[in-house]
Amino acid sequence: MEFVVDAGHPALPGHFPGRPVVPGVVVLDRVVAAIESASGPLPPLRLPQVKFLQPLLPGQLARIELEPVATAPAGRWRFRVLRGEATIATGEIVAEAAPA
Template sequence: MKAEFSFSKDHPSLAGHFPEEPIIPGVTLLVQVQEVIHASTVPGEIYKLRSAKFLRPVKPGEPLNISWEKGVSGDLSFHCAIGDVPVLTGVFSRFTPLDWGSGHA
C-alpha cells in the first residue's frame, strides 16, 4: 500500500527544534507513519514498533511517500522516501496477548 504526506512549517513539533534549519523530529515521523498504516489495518489489530532506521533528515514541506506491506509473519515493513531518496525504514510487529508482561512490548 502507499500514501503521501508532508508536515507544515508551523507543525507543533517544530517549536524550538532547530529554529534556523528545522527538521521533523523522528518520533513525529514515526507517529505519522503509524497513523497512516493503522488506518489500513484490520480493526482491533495492534502493532508495536520493532525497528526503525532514520536515513536522512526531513524538512517541513517535503513530500514524503510511504509504502508498506504485510509479510507472511504478519509484520508490516514500511519505507519512507522523498522522491527516490530513502529517509526512514522499519517494521511494525503484531502485538499479541503473549506480549503483555514479557518485556518485549
C-alpha cells in the same frame, strides 16, 4: 500515502531552532496512521529497528510505502518513508523498518 509536515507544526520550534527538521516521532505517527488506514486500529506496538537515513524538512513531500510481512506474526509491517517523488534507486529514503 503521501504527507507534508507544515512549517507551523508545533513540534518544529524545538527541533532544531533556526534549521527545523521533522522529528522522527512525527514521521512515525504518519506511518502508524497509514498502517491503521490499511488494516484498522493497532494495539500498542513497538518499533525495534527503525532507521532514519536522511532528514525530512518542513514542507517536503513524503510518501509512505507499506508491505505486510507474511513470514512474520500477524500485524507486522515493513515500511519506507521516501522524500518527494523519489524511488528507492535515487536514495531519497528518509526512514525504513522491517520487523525483527
